[in-house]
Amino acid sequence: MLEIRKMERKDVEKVLAFERELRRQEPDTYFWEPDETYAQQLERSFEDPRFQTAISYIALRDERVIGRIDASLISSRSDAACFSAYMDWICVLKRERHNKVAQALLDALRAECKRQGVGVLIALMAENEEAQRFYHHVENASIHDTGIWMDIQ
Numbered sequence: 001m002l003e004i005r006k007m008e009r010k011d012v013e014k015v016l017a018f019e020r021e022l023r024r025q026e027p028d029t030y031f032w033e034p035d036e037t038y039a040q041q042l043e044r045s046f047e048d049p050r051f052q053t054a055i056s057y058i059a060l061r062d063e064r065v066i067g068r069i070d071a072s073l074i075s076s077r078s079d080a081a082c083f084s085a086y087m088d089w090i091c092v093l094k095r096e097r098h099n100k101v102a103q104a105l106l107d108a109l110r111a112e113c114k115r116q117g118v119g120v121l122i123a124l125m126a127e128n129e130e131a132q133r134f135y136h137h138v139e140n141a142s143i144h145d146t147g148i149w150m151d152i153q
Contacts, residue, residue, distance in 0.1 A: 004108045007056035009046040015058065018065035025094050057108045059101045067092035069105040073118065085113050087123035102134055114152045121150040
């Protein structure tokens with residue numbers, strides 16, 4: 001059974017295992033290893049005030065992380081209402097990519113954005129065919145060059 005929930009500090013080890021598996025499956029896509037320094041930084045991010053606008057969800061199956069999505073509210077005085085958010089990353093293990101895991105993660109993120117008063121979620125799009133296919137099927141969204149603007153409804 002698929003579970004989507006906010007990422008918490010207690011999930012760091014599971015997230016690291018997920019990231020190591022991603023790199024094992026796609027060595028030509030991810031060019032750095034989730035080493036001890038990264039693990040420590042990820043742990044500390046839960047106490048660091050710079051991450052107060054960070055939003056992270058994980059997808060789990062049988063208590064193993066199979067997907068992750070990360071975003072942040074855009075807190076810029078040019079958008080004093082904080083009406084926008086930036087989706088930094090969405091990734092799902094290869095064997096789960098056709099099981100609507102990415103869509104479930106995106107739905108959870110959009111729901112949280114709506115709860116926080118965000119009206120548009122912005123992301124840069126990966127250029128690979130799989131990612132392009134996903135982004136071109138996102139509902140209530142428009143493609144702008146290499147970015148996508150997704151309405152929050």
